[in-house]
Amino acid sequence: MPEVNAALGSAGVTLGFVASVLGALTLVAGLRQHHRTGRGGDGGRGMLWLGRSFAWLVLGGAVLAAVAMEIALVTSDFSLQYVADNASRSTPLLYTIASLWSALEGSIILWALVLAGFLAAVVRRFADQAGDPLVAWATLTMFVVAAFFFGLMLGPADPFTVVSGAIPADGPGPNPLLQNHPLMAFHPPILYLGYVGFTVPFAFAVAALVTGRVGEGWLAATRRWTLVAWGFLTTGIILGSWWSYEVLGWGGFWAWDPVENASFLPWLTGTAYLHSVMIQQRRGMLRVWNLSLLIATFSLTILGTFLTRSGVLDSVHSFTESPIGPALLAFFGVTVVVSLGLIGWRGDRLRAPGRIDSPLSREGAFLANNVVFAAFAFVVLLGTVFPLLVEAVNDDRISVGTPYFNRMTMPLGMVLLFLMAVAPVLPWRKASGELLRTRLQWPAWAGTGAVVVAVVSGARGLAPLAAFGLGAFAAAAALRQVVLAGRASRRRGGSALAGVVGRANGGMIVHVGVVLVAVAFAAASSYVASDEVRLAPGESATLAGHTVTYLGMNEPNRTSQKTVFSARVRIDGGQVYEPALNQFPNATQTIGTPSVRTGLTEDVYLTLVAGPEQPGDPAVIGVIVQPLVAWLWIGGAVMALGTILAAWPGERRRREAATTDAEAPPGEGGDGDDDDDDARVGGEPAGQRAGGTGPVGGDRPGDDSGDGGDASPATDPTPATVGGR
Amino acid sequence: MSGRPRLAWSALALVLVGALVVGAGGDDGPRTNAERAEALSTQLRCPTCAGQSVRDSNAPAAEAIRTEVRRRVDEGEGDEDILAYIDGQYPDSLLLTPPRSGLGSLVWVLPVAAVVVAVAGLVVVFRRWRAEPSTEVSDDDRRRVAEALTGEE
Numbered sequence: 001m002p003e004v005n006a007a008l009g010s011a012g013v014t015l016g017f018v019a020s021v022l023g024a025l026t027l028v029a030g031l032r033q034h035h036r037t038g039r040g041g042d043g044g045r046g047m048l049w050l051g052r053s054f055a056w057l058v059l060g061g062a063v064l065a066a067v068a069m070e071i072a073l074v075t076s077d078f079s080l081q082y083v084a085d086n087a088s089r090s091t092p093l094l095y096t097i098a099s100l101w102s103a104l105e106g107s108i109i110l111w112a113l114v115l116a117g118f119l120a121a122v123v124r125r126f127a128d129q130a131g132d133p134l135v136a137w138a139t140l141t142m143f144v145v146a147a148f149f150f151g152l153m154l155g156p157a158d159p160f161t162v163v164s165g166a167i168p169a170d171g172p173g174p175n176p177l178l179q180n181h182p183l184m185a186f187h188p189p190i191l192y193l194g195y196v197g198f199t200v201p202f203a204f205a206v207a208a209l210v211t212g213r214v215g216e217g218w219l220a221a222t223r224r225w226t227l228v229a230w231g232f233l234t235t236g237i238i239l240g241s242w243w244s245y246e247v248l249g250w251g252g253f254w255a256w257d258p259v260e261n262a263s264f265l266p267w268l269t270g271t272a273y274l275h276s277v278m279i280q281q282r283r284g285m286l287r288v289w290n291l292s293l294l295i296a297t298f299s300l301t302i303l304g305t306f307l308t309r310s311g312v313l314d315s316v317h318s319f320t321e322s323p324i325g326p327a328l329l330a331f332f333g334v335t336v337v338v339s340l341g342l343i344g345w346r347g348d349r350l351r352a353p354g355r356i357d358s359p360l361s362r363e364g365a366f367l368a369n370n371v372v373f374a375a376f377a378f379v380v381l382l383g384t385v386f387p388l389l390v391e392a393v394n395d396d397r398i399s400v401g402t403p404y405f406n407r408m409t410m411p412l413g414m415v416l417l418f419l420m421a422v423a424p425v426l427p428w429r430k431a432s433g434e435l436l437r438t439r440l441q442w443p444a445w446a447g448t449g450a451v452v453v454a455v456v457s458g459a460r461g462l463a464p465l466a467a468f469g470l471g472a473f474a475a476a477a478a479l480r481q482v483v484l485a486g487r488a489s490r491r492r493g494g495s496a497l498a499g500v501v502g503r504a505n506g507g508m509i510v511h512v513g514v515v516l517v518a519v520a521f522a523a524a525s526s527y528v529a530s531d532e533v534r535l536a537p538g539e540s541a542t543l544a545g546h547t548v549t550y551l552g553m554n555e556p557n558r559t560s561q562k563t564v565f566s567a568r569v570r571i572d573g574g575q576v577y578e579p580a581l582n583q584f585p586n587a588t589q590t591i592g593t594p595s596v597r598t599g600l601t602e603d604v605y606l607t608l609v610a611g612p613e614q615p616g617d618p619a620v621i622g623v624i625v626q627p628l629v630a631w632l633w634i635g636g637a638v639m640a641l642g643t644i645l646a647a648w649p650g651e652r653r654r655r656e657a658a659t660t661d662a663e664a665p666p667g668e669g670g671d672g673d674d675d676d677d678d679a680r681v682g683g684e685p686a687g688q689r690a691g692g693t694g695p696v697g698g699d700r701p702g703d704d705s706g707d708g709g710d711a712s713p714a715t716d717p718t719p720a721t722v723g724g725r
Numbered sequence: 726m727s728g729r730p731r732l733a734w735s736a737l738a739l740v741l742v743g744a745l746v747v748g749a750g751g752d753d754g755p756r757t758n759a760e761r762a763e764a765l766s767t768q769l770r771c772p773t774c775a776g777q778s779v780r781d782s783n784a785p786a787a788e789a790i791r792t793e794v795r796r797r798v799d800e801g802e803g804d805e806d807i808l809a810y811i812d813g814q815y816p817d818s819l820l821l822t823p824p825r826s827g828l829g830s831l832v833w834v835l836p837v838a839a840v841v842v843a844v845a846g847l848v849v850v851f852r853r854w855r856a857e858p859s860t861e862v863s864d865d866d867r868r869r870v871a872e873a874l875t876g877e878e
Contacts, residue, residue, distance in 0.1 A: 250781035257776045355854035359847075371843045379836045386823065386832045398829055399770045401821025402778060408836060437730055444734075448741045455748040462749040469741070530763065530780075592783070609783060 009068035009160040016061025017150035023054030024143035045131040055123040062116035081161040088173030090560035095179035101188040102174040105159035137207030172586040187239040194233025200225040202298035209342040231643030238636030249592035251624035256405040262304025272373035295339040365423035417470035447473030467522035475515040478508040506646025516635030523628040530624040544625040579606040762795040
């Protein structure tokens with residue numbers, strides 16, 4: 001009964017598409033009714049209720065499609081073209097399940113499934129505000145995006161195409177690189193959760209523009225959604241680079257490959273947004289900029305998918321070429337044009353009077369942060385598409401590779417590390433030089449200490465030393481904030497652990513994670529030593545103080561999936577490691593499996609470059625020694641942990657923090673700019689949170705008390721927002 | 726500001742500069758021929774594989790280029806000459822560093838120009854903010870406040 005899977009899957013896709021379209025149309029009808037009747041009568045509430053319910057049908061369709069495909073994969077239903085192309089009877093179960101995202105059509109199913117999940121979650125979360133036009137427009141936007149992705153599966157990327165002619169008895173299985181490490185089962189879904197998760201804040205941004213409620217309510221409503229998406233994207237990127245390190249056999253973890261850049265671009269703009277949004281919540285400023293960053297983040301996920309899935313760019317990741325390029329490019333264009341059009345249309349409401357008093361302030365540092373992140377994203381985007389541009393203009397084929405990206409982004413990374421050290425200790429509004437000198441003294445000594453320790457232990461080169469120094473500087477500044485916040489919480493009778501919970505404090509933990517990654521990146525790429533040695537059994541070679549001894553080959557291990565030829569190599573007279581070459585039945589090239597001795601200070605990375613011609617002949621062993629690589633993964637874990645802490649509901653302390661924190665330095669200890677918990681969009685006209693002097697969105701009066709600054713909250717101009725219609 | 730913090734910061738600056746001078750002074754780039762050859766092979770794209778450098782690839786073509794680079798390094802040829810020679814052997818450019826002249830130079834110039842413009846823009850904005858110490862209240866704003874106070878729109 002092979003046709004069942006194809007039928008079920010197609011039914012799921014059709015259901016998802018139809019439900020998305022119907023949901024969108026019903027919401028449009030409800031919104032029109034609401035608009036016409038105003039507050040009187042039903043106000044379109046019934047239609048809006050009905051419309052949102054379609055989200056569950058969309059989810060049902062996506063689940064049905066995904067389940068049908070998984071059943072087809074697991075039961076080796078080769079009547080489906082996708083299964084015939086990407087599965088084989090000999091592939092282990094884990095990789096068969098992961099085949100859902102090993103090629104284009106399947107990964108669109110995953111995309112649609114994740115999107116439908118987010119859609120259902122939004123509908124559930126805002127169930128009690130279903131009659132609110134802002135929520136309705138956000139849901140509508142998500143329906144439209146969902147309709148596009150289900151539409152892709154109905155048209156150019158149909159995963160449930162049935163093979164023409166005889167049904168093959170077996171298939172080639174996934175690309176060998178994709179069935180060589182269990183991380184393949186986790187990296188893509190987690191990355192997609194991040195990618196697709198940014199649809200939620202984007203949808204609310206569009207809704208805010210359409211309804212004209214561009215005040216801060218929608219920001220508060222989507223704060224945690226954005227954090228969650230960002231956390232998944234971060235984790236997905238780090239897992240991807242870990243996979244690359246463990247599988248690809250070149251000892252690297254980041255190659256500025258177009259697919260990597262495609263995931264990194266929304267991360268950059270999303271990170272910029274997470275920072276600049278705080279200025280808007282505090283001061284009501286930068287509305288257009290923040291909306292643009294969200295729109296850019298969402299558009300870049302679409303553009304990235306286009307670049308990497310349409311085959312326009314060469315990439316080790318472009319496992320497939322497909323006709324979905326034009327559709328994705330068109331969707332990207334429509335997104336950008338519509339969003340920018342909305343911003344232009346709402347220009348008058350987006351103007352927020354207000355100013356930043358001094359560059360030497362928290363908001364000044366966030367502005368600088370945004371300039372650097374924008375420049376970073378620009379460099380990465382330009383470098384990625386530049387070969388295309390040049391080829392289009394004069395038919396030249398040039399490459400823009402790692403040397404370019406490293407050289408251009410290194411100074412930007414340094415500036416970011418510096419800002420990470422300075423910004424957290426800066427108060428809002430205005431700071432004096434003396435305040436900075438006091439607060440930054442210990443972090444500065446930590447940075448200097450790190451440089452001294454690095455130089456004494458033999459590290460050379462200005463760039464890596466600067467990275468270590470600035471990294472320690474930033475980490476110490478972050479830890480200082482956490483300690484102060486913990487102390488402040490204890491003084492209030494709370495737990496010192498509260499010092500790591502909440503947006504500001506969790507953010508500091510994220511900073512520590514970023515520093516770990518940056519320092520590890522600088523160390524590993526600056527002090528890598530690698531060599532290929534030809535060793536007869538029993539012979540040794542030495543590299544960077546490590547001795548590797550080739551002991552001989554194991555018996556080839558033949559399974560139905562692959563044949564493994566592994567060497568036995570002893571490192572430093574201790575444990576034996578077994579780098580291997582894998583021969584997959586349907587691939588001509590052999591795929592290496594590196595073997596790594598991981599340590600907190602250094603990794604020794606072994607590859608089997610070439611096995612012996614005859615038993616007992618020499619083998620060629622690749623040896624790579626890199627310091628601190630493990631800290632990339634540890635840093636990634638710390639970033640994920642910090643994100644969870646930042647999204648965790650903190651203790652409610654905004655008001656008492658302002659009044660009881662008299663002895664703490666201003667703006668310090670239990671940073672108050674935190675936690676718009678249980679944020680509701682609010683049926684009231686927006687702008688309610690934007691008030692410059694209110695206890696919720698405005699400045700805490702305690703903030704400036706000790707600065708000797710002349711900026712008083714009373715002069716804070718209330719952003720002019722007009723809500724409702 | 727009292728004298729003690731100033732002293733502490735001066736001491737810090739002294740230690741930092743000292744450490745950086747020692748640390749940066751010891752860095753004289755790749756020393757051995759093997760290190761030079763490896764550094765060069767990171768600058769070249771593997772002609773047969775997608776998006777990998779010659780150093781990172783095990784493809785036969787990359788293997789061959791590595792051998793050729795090493796041979797020329799051992800013969801004492803200069804870095805630029807070696808890169809130019811290898812690049813000339815193939816129809817498409819193998820240099821991973823985009824050219825610094827012609828159309829290709831835009832990839833270097835544009836980001837720098839963008840940053841300069843952005844920073845200049847920020848400076849101008851801060852100047853303007855400083856020039857007008859308090860925000861003007863427009864008639865529009867007054868009307869909005871009045872509306873808000875009367876509770877009507």
